[in-house]
Amino acid sequence: MNVVGKQWMWKIAHNTGQREINTLHVPTGRPVRLTMISEDVIHSFFVPAFRKKQDVLPGRYSTLWFEPTKPGKYHLFCAEYCGTDHSRMIGEVIVQTPEDYSEWLESNDTETLAQRGRRRVESYGCLRCHAPLGGSQVGPPLTGLYGHPVRLKNGNTVTADHNYLRRAILDPQAESRPGYEKIMPSFEDQIDPEQLLEIIAYLRSIADESGPIAGPDESSTLQPAGEAPDQTEGR
Numbered sequence: 001m002n003v004v005g006k007q008w009m010w011k012i013a014h015n016t017g018q019r020e021i022n023t024l025h026v027p028t029g030r031p032v033r034l035t036m037i038s039e040d041v042i043h044s045f046f047v048p049a050f051r052k053k054q055d056v057l058p059g060r061y062s063t064l065w066f067e068p069t070k071p072g073k074y075h076l077f078c079a080e081y082c083g084t085d086h087s088r089m090i091g092e093v094i095v096q097t098p099e100d101y102s103e104w105l106e107s108n109d110t111e112t113l114a115q116r117g118r119r120r121v122e123s124y125g126c127l128r129c130h131a132p133l134g135g136s137q138v139g140p141p142l143t144g145l146y147g148h149p150v151r152l153k154n155g156n157t158v159t160a161d162h163n164y165l166r167r168a169i170l171d172p173q174a175e176s177r178p179g180y181e182k183i184m185p186s187f188e189d190q191i192d193p194e195q196l197l198e199i200i201a202y203l204r205s206i207a208d209e210s211g212p213i214a215g216p217d218e219s220s221t222l223q224p225a226g227e228a229p230d231q232t233e234g235r
């Protein structure tokens with residue numbers, strides 16, 4: 001599940017597409033991972049009953065894990081002073097049985113985050129350069145990217161996790177890839193944090209598809225690393 005903090009509210013987007021503000025519905029019996037970012041200042045996601053607190057930063061994703069065991073409503077606070085209405089940046093984590101949670105999902109049925117992301121990718125024109133067009137590829141393919149190693153021009157190899165993909169979209173020239181021209185513009189001022197989470201959800205949904213055409217300088221010796229360990233994501 002995805003969290004965007006802003007003065008002064010918590011905006012939640014479930015991977016299944018449901019959105020809520022200042023409430024977070026979660027089921028018992030399975031671990032929940034939150035991917036969190038701020039769209040302004042530093043906030044901190046704090047659920048005292050879970051003994052869980054994590055800074056929510058502008059500019060970088062952080063993550064928080066918990067596994068709810070008991071249905072009920074639990075206080076959610078912002079634990080980092082974030083301006084005038086900081087003390088009102090509060091909410092509720094609503095823990096439900098798996099049955100009740102499924103019912104809640106169904107009664108709020110919507111397109112998934114990844115489906116929304118796919119539409120964003122189309123409307124921003126990303127596919128003009130990143131789609132397998134047949135002959136040549138202007139930009140790297142988007143399939144088989146999330147969670148996989150990516151070689152950079154500076155010689156480093158990074159895992160294409162949430163934070164890498166965010167940087168690659170907002171500031172594409174900072175870590176450009178060998179074999180591709182430096183022509184991608186920055187989307188810093190165009191894509192808001194919620195849209196970005198949708199786009200990354202889409203990229204994640206096609207992580208196991210292989211693009212018909214590999215990039216011009218993709219090393220075949222690079223092995224997919226699979227899902228990035230949660231501990232490293234966002235740190």
Ligand SMILES: [Cu+2]
Binds near residue numbers: 042043044078079086
């Ligand atoms: Cu705050």
